[in-house]
Amino acid sequence: MDIALLIKAAIMGVVEGLTEFLPISSTGHLILAGSLLDFTGEKAKVFEIAIQTGAMFSVMWEYRARLLRTVMGITHDPVAQRFALNVLIAFMPAVVLGLSFGAVIKANLFRPVPVAMAFIVGGLIILAVEYRHRKRYGEMDLAGKRHARVETVDDMSYLDALKVGLLQCLALIPGTSRSGATIIGGLVLGLSRKAATEFSFYLGIPTLMGAGAYSVWKQRELLRWEDLPMFAVGTVTAFFAALLCIRWLIRYVSTHDFVPFAWYRIVFGVVVLATAWSGVVTWAA
16 A cells, blocks of 8 residues: 555545635646646546545535435425426536536646636636625625525526536636636626525535546546545545535635635736746646
8 A cells, every 4th residue: 555645645635625615726726736746647637536526425414404305305395396406407517518528628728837827817707706796785795695686595596507507617627616616606696605605515516426427437447446545535535624614615605705715816826827937846737
């Protein structure tokens, strides 16, 4: 058993868990962390996608009561039926576009410099959205309760779900952030911060677990039984790190905006580009 490899897997799992639900791109951070740790190659790409399942298990655990009510009421409860259908509707665009363009995107954009550029662009978009939000509604009530068109996840229409699903497709570009696209996009569509954040959590369950299962199955010839401890360590550490992040984020969005994350993205992206162009860090693909 390669202890050094397991330590790298644990670090990658923590990075995944802490960044999956924040608008800062978990995929981008994994690519950059993998480059620094010399954890690269085709098997590493499969690992990075597969351990997202650990983060999704944390959502399922944290919201287990809601998910259980949905399963139990799917045949007779209109609220459960609409919630499940909204998640399905929002999930489908990523399936179609992911299967159509996923291989091309992975071959051309899963590299540190494109990721860094996406970090900066995404940060600027968040700043623009938050500026518009604050100019329109003022400093009061950051949770959006007084002005949101959609207060809770259960208030979302099928069209709202489809629009959020289309916005999620932007995250096919590494560095964009699935959470950022769905949460910030949700604010633009009129969702409250809490509704946009929670729906992003729920939408991640089929999206990321499906992507993980598909990636492992498609690249199964690269994998060996001896890789199981590495995947297990990464998945478990991602679970616990993500659980902490979810609980913190729900409290955070009740009284704060996403401007700090925007500046973090911009600064981080600039640092990566500067170190790449100056040769201080040799970023590996």
